[in-house]
Amino acid sequence: MGMTMTQKILAAAAGLDKVEAGQLIEANLDLVLGNDITSPVAIHEMDKMTVDTVFNKDKVALVMDHFIPNKDIKSAEHCKCVREFACKHDITNYFDVGEMGIEHALLPEKGLTVAGDVIIGADSHTCTYGALGAFSTGVGSTDMAAGMATGKAWFKVPSAIKFNLVGKPAKWVSGKDVILHIIGMIGVDGALYRSMEFAGEGIQHLSMDDRFTIANMAIEAGGKNGIFPVDEVAEAYMKAHSRRAYKIYEADEDAVYDEEYTIDLSTLKPTVAFPHLPENTKTLDEITEDVVIDQAVIGSCTNGRIDDLRIAAEILKGRKVKKGVRCIVIPATQSIYLQAMDEGLLRIFIEAGAVVSTPTCGPCLGGYMGILAEGERCISTTNRNFVGRMGHVDSEVYLASPAVAAASAVTGKISGPEELGL
Numbered sequence: 001m002g003m004t005m006t007q008k009i010l011a012a013a014a015g016l017d018k019v020e021a022g023q024l025i026e027a028n029l030d031l032v033l034g035n036d037i038t039s040p041v042a043i044h045e046m047d048k049m050t051v052d053t054v055f056n057k058d059k060v061a062l063v064m065d066h067f068i069p070n071k072d073i074k075s076a077e078h079c080k081c082v083r084e085f086a087c088k089h090d091i092t093n094y095f096d097v098g099e100m101g102i103e104h105a106l107l108p109e110k111g112l113t114v115a116g117d118v119i120i121g122a123d124s125h126t127c128t129y130g131a132l133g134a135f136s137t138g139v140g141s142t143d144m145a146a147g148m149a150t151g152k153a154w155f156k157v158p159s160a161i162k163f164n165l166v167g168k169p170a171k172w173v174s175g176k177d178v179i180l181h182i183i184g185m186i187g188v189d190g191a192l193y194r195s196m197e198f199a200g201e202g203i204q205h206l207s208m209d210d211r212f213t214i215a216n217m218a219i220e221a222g223g224k225n226g227i228f229p230v231d232e233v234a235e236a237y238m239k240a241h242s243r244r245a246y247k248i249y250e251a252d253e254d255a256v257y258d259e260e261y262t263i264d265l266s267t268l269k270p271t272v273a274f275p276h277l278p279e280n281t282k283t284l285d286e287i288t289e290d291v292v293i294d295q296a297v298i299g300s301c302t303n304g305r306i307d308d309l310r311i312a313a314e315i316l317k318g319r320k321v322k323k324g325v326r327c328i329v330i331p332a333t334q335s336i337y338l339q340a341m342d343e344g345l346l347r348i349f350i351e352a353g354a355v356v357s358t359p360t361c362g363p364c365l366g367g368y369m370g371i372l373a374e375g376e377r378c379i380s381t382t383n384r385n386f387v388g389r390m391g392h393v394d395s396e397v398y399l400a401s402p403a404v405a406a407a408s409a410v411t412g413k414i415s416g417p418e419e420l421g422l
Helices: 005-013 039-047 073-088 103-109 124-132 141-150 175-186 201-205 208-221 232-241 306-316 334-342 345-352 402-411
Strands: 024-028 031-035 060-063 093-095 118-121 135-138 152-156 160-166 195-199 225-227 259-264 271-273 281-283 295-298 326-329 377-380 396-399
Touching (some): 031 039, 031 103, 073 093, 124 135, 124 208, 124 232, 135 225, 175 208, 175 259, 175 281, 195 208, 208 232, 295 306, 295 402, 306 334
Parallel strands (some): 031 060, 060 093, 377 396
Antiparallel strands (some): 024 152
């Protein structure tokens, strides 16, 4: 019986020749991640331990991204706690105002995540790095504390679901539509504590930004992690961003999967997740009534990368955000912000009537930079649309791709680019 990609990575990190689904292992960690919300809890837990410092100052990443710049006294105190900890332990990869970005876009960009790594993060969307062929998963702050102290973590080896991607997506269909389609198909617990492993010739038609988006939302199907094979596109990305050695693992031909699905990308359509779960999906042609919106958010760890901003700009260029709609664009990192500036994308957004924010997770979790009032609706490129996720418990969040979010900002209702003649 062979092993999946995830099982091979975990076996190597545990110093074992072979692992099986359900087996408990202790694995060595290549990176431990925390942010300004989760790190203070981990830091306080670590203070209780009989350790002098972190296991490796180069293998801990602390990213201030949820409430940065600080929105209130409490968030300022959280960041001060992390800042002092980073200084005390000489943390190499500490990112604060001016250097920070949304963590799951920033770390790959900085070359801190590569194929074959085992990564834990006190943030559920740490599964993003599977796009590069790494095993990465979210953990609680206590596990983060143990990881920072020891460089190790316990795992139950997950079983896997295989998704064979074939075909080439149409112009306005992106990675967001792929993962929303999958979540709509299997449900928010369809991959519970299982590895979502992607394969097939269709992957060649997905950019790295598409793959990051898909892996990012594996958790929204309950997945322990999402992971892609390492091809020329992934290798080119790692060589451009990192000087670290990486190791490619491939699933055995006789690897065992709980389930297998084949998804023809050429048949997919722009997809929207209606309130209040990511599985509540409809394609645009299935929406029979006008869904009027008050706000559009284009950004987040899911869709704040340069491809996302280019797509939004292509739609907004020469057009205006509908009067009464608030359109908020959030580049995911400072580097992406600069690239968007150099390409003239920021001018397009501002001239269209949108606002452009410093990198932040802000509106995604109902933090700041786009809180919804009672009865308001937002179409968003973020990853969750639970009750009260972006503000008032009687507000609504609709998840969509940058193309659909931008088009909707122009029309004032959920729309696709085709409705603008694109």
